[in-house]
Amino acid sequence: MNEIPTRFNFNVIEPQWCQYWEDHKVFHGHAAPEKKPYSIVIPPPNVTGILHMGHALNNTLQDILIRYKRMRGFETCWMPGTDHAGIATQNVVERQLAKEGKTRYDIGREQMLQRLWAWKDQYGGTIINQLKKLGSSCDWDRTRFTMDADYSEAVKEVFVRLYDKGLIYRGKHIINWCPRCQTALSDEEAEHREQQGALYYIRYPLKGRPGTHLTVATTRPETMLGDTGVAVHPDDERYKNFIGQKVVLPILQREIPVVADAFVNPAFGTGAVKVTPAHDPNDFAMGTRHHLDPINILHPNGVLNENAGDFAGLDRFEAREAIIETLKELKLLEKVESHTHAVGHCYRCHTVVEPYLSQQWFVKMAPLAQPALQAVLDGKITFTPDRWTKVYLNWMENIRDWCISRQIWWGHRIPVWYCQNCKEGENIIVAKTEPKICPRCQSSQLVQEEDVLDTWFSSWLWPFATFGWPPQKGNDREGKDNEETLRYFYPTNALFTASEIIFFWVARMIMAGLEFMGEIPFSDVYIHGTVRDAQGRKMSKSLGNAIDPLEIIKEYGADALRFSLIINSGQDLYISKEKFEIGRNFANKIWNASRLILTHIPEHQRQPECWMTMTPGQLDLPSRWIISRFYSTLDEISKAIETFRFSEAESLLYEFFWRNFCDWYLEINKTNFSDPVISSIVFFLMEQSIHLTHPFMPFVTEEIHSQIKKEAGPLAVQSWPESRREWISQDAEKDMQILIDIITQLRNIKAQWQIKPGQAIDCILASEDPKQLTLLKTNAAVIQAAIKINTLTFSQEFPNVKGQATGLVDKTTFSVPLSGIIDVQEEKKQIVQQLQDIQKFITNLSQRLGSGAFIQKAPADVVQKERERLIDFQNKKQELEKLLNSLD
C-alpha cells in the first residue's frame, strides 16, 4: 500500500521533470474553450544570463498568472526568448579572446562575429533551460532571439521608417563613453553613483597681468588640457572686469577667453568655470554659444592623446594625479576640498564613463513620447503598484534623445551606407538592403556604417517583432498567417518587470507599439520588488551574497522556491536560505495529505456526485464548513490573482489547505473514510485543491494529478474550479468556529494541568440557548474525534462540580471535573483576568453608545452592531461570574 514516498523530493523524480516539457506540449493552442487570447510579454533575459533570484521571481509571477488564465480557458501565449545583449555578450567573448592573448581587433570583425555566434549556439540555451527547471510554462517552441533573421528585418524596418520620418539623425554630441567597452552608451546605461571625490581649485593666470589669476574649481582636473575658455556669470560683480580678457591655461600655455554665461552658478566653487567643450555636456553647450572650439584630449580607451602635451600616453586617472602634482609645483593649485558627487558608471562593466564628444546616431524622442504619455494618462495602460505611474510620466515628460549607435560588433549593424563620392552630409543612404549604387551620383563606392544599434533598439520591438513583424506572406508555426497571429495576441495583456527596467524597456515598448502597431503593446504593467539578502543588500555575484536559485531547486525543489519567493514578495524581498523552508514544508504537506487520501480512499469512493447531489442540510457541520471554506477561498484566490496580489493568494491557499482542510477536516475524518459521503468530499476537495495550487506549485500538483487522473492529460490544462456561492455559508463557518474554540479550550485545559494527551477527561457542556445546545449535541462526535473524552454530557444549567476546570465559548460554558488536579486559586485568577478584560470592553462600548454624537453621526448599522456587541459582552460577563462563583 505504502509505495508512495513520504517526501515529495524534486530530485527523486527529476528525470520525470526533464520529460515534463516533452510531455506537456500544451502551453499554447490547446483546446481553449473560450478561444480568447491572453498573453504575457516576457522580459527576454540576456543570452549571457544565468538564472538568478530576480529571474526566478519575475518568471514565477508570470507563470502563476499564465497558468491561472490557461486553466480559466483562455488561449494563452507566453513567448520566451533571449536578448542578444550586445555589450555583455561581446565582453564575454572578448574575455575568452584575452585568454588567448588576443583582442577583437586582432581577429577582425568577420571572425569575431563567427566566434560570437559560436558562443551563442553553445551557451545561449542555458538560461532557457533554467527557466524550464523553474517550471515556466512558456510556449517553448515559439522561442525567439533578438537577432533571428526576421527579427533583424523588423529592426531594420524600424530604423528606416524612423529615419524617413526625420526621427533618426546623426550628429556630433557629448555622449557617455565607456573607455573599457569602447563604445557610446545611452543616458540610461550610465549609472550614477554617489562618490567621495575632490574639488580642485586651480589658478589660471591672467594674460598680461602678472600676479593676477582667476581660480576655477573642478572635479576632473585632467580635463583642463582640453579647456578653451573660462566662464563666469554676467552679473557676478567679482568677475565683471575679467569678461573679454584672456587667461593663460597652465601647463599648455594656451590663451583662452573669459566669457559670460548665465548658466554659471556664482555660488558654486569660485563662481568661475573652466570650459571643456569636448568633455562635458554643459561646456559643450557653452562652447557652442561662445564659439569655443572643442579639443578632444582622450583616446577611446581613456588614455590621453596628443592634445595632452607631455601627458599624452597616460591613463585619465594617472593623468589626474600627474597634473595635480605639476600644478602643485607651479603653485597654481590653490586648495583641494572633499566633494561628493554622482559619477556615471558603465552599466555593463562598471567603469567610470567619460562625457565624450563624438559622432553618433540618435532617435528624436519627444514625438514618440507624446502618445505614450497620453496612453498612460488615459488609463489604457496601468501600473501596479500605482506609484510607478508617476515615475513613468516624469521620465516621459523630460525625455531626451536616445543615443542608439554602439561602437561594438555584436548586434544589428546600422542599415546605413556612406557614398565615398558624395559630399559629407549628403552621402548617407539608409536602406533595408545593401544598395548597389548611390542614388544621387550613381557611384558604387559605398561603405556600410561600422556601428551597431543599441540592444534596446531591438528589445523595444519585442511584443510584435517576435510574431514576425512586419507581416509577411510566410506562415507562422501554426500554419496561420503571421498577421493573423499577431493581431490575435496583440495588444498583449500583462508585462512583469523590475522597476529599473521601466525606462530601458517598458517606456520604449509603449512608444514603439504605438508608433508601429498603432496600439499599446500591453495593458497592465506589474512592477515587482528587488530580491535582496537578509541585510537588505542587492544580491550580486561580486558581493558574493547571491543565493543560487538552482541550488535552492536542488535542495528544496522548484515548487518550494516558487512558493517561498512569492509569499515573501510584498515590496522588496529579503531572502535567506531558511526562507525556502516554508515552501518546502507546504509542498510536503500537500504531498502527504494526498498520500493519506490516495492510499485510504479507493477509486469507487472518489465520485463527487456522491455529495454534490445532496443539499447542504444533508451534510454534517464540518463538511458544510469545509466546503464553504473551500468555495470562499476559491473566490478570494481568483480575485487576488486577477488584481496581482499574488502573495495574498498564496496565504489564502496556505490557510485553507493546511489550517482548515488538514488540521481540522482531515483530522476529524481520517477514521471515517469508510463513509461514502465523507470520502467523496475529502477526495473532491483534495483534487480541487490541487487545481487551485497548480499555478503556484506546478510540479507537486502535476505529480499528484497524474496519480489520480493521468488519462485526463496534464493538470496544466484542466479547468480552474468553478465558483459556487450557494455553498458559502456564514452560519456553518460560525458554528464550526464554536466547536473549534471549545475543542481548543478543552485541549488547553489538558495541557495546562499536564494531563497526558492519551488520557481521557470528562466534560459537561452547558448552554441555556436551546439552539446552541442542539448544535453541541449534534456534533458530539466531532468533539470526541478531536479530543479524548470519557463521558460527554449536556445540560441546560451550568453544573457546580467541585474542583472543576471551566471555560466559556460563545453561549456555552463547560466544566471538566478535575478535583485534586487543578489549582482552584489559579483557575480563579484566570477567570478574574477574563472578567477584567471584558469589563474594559463593556465600559468602552457603554461610553460610546452613551454619547449622542456617536448615535447621531455613525451609520445605523454600526450603531446596531455595537449594541449587539455590548449585550454579548454583558452576557459573557454574567456567565463568567457564574463560573467564578462555582469555584467557591
Place this chain on the structure above:
RNA sequence: GGGCGCAUAGCUCAGCUGGUUAGAGCGCUGCCCUCACAUGGCAGAGGUCGAAGGUUCGAGUCCUUCUGUGCCCACCA
C-alpha cells in the same frame, strides 16, 4: 537639489474604500515520534501599530510636522 517608498510581535511581513478584542510565517516556551507528514501535531507567551500634533462619533488606516531608513531621478563644474 527634486521625487518616491518604508517604519506594526525578537525577525520577515499582511492588514485593500477609517468601524468587532490588530493577524500570519519563522523564532521562542511546554507537551507529544498517535498507524499521511517531526519538512509533523497540540497548547502557549509575545504588540501603548516610529514620535508629536490634527481631522473624525470613531485612526494602525486620512492630513501636517519631525526622526530613522531605503530607492530613483538630476548637466552646478
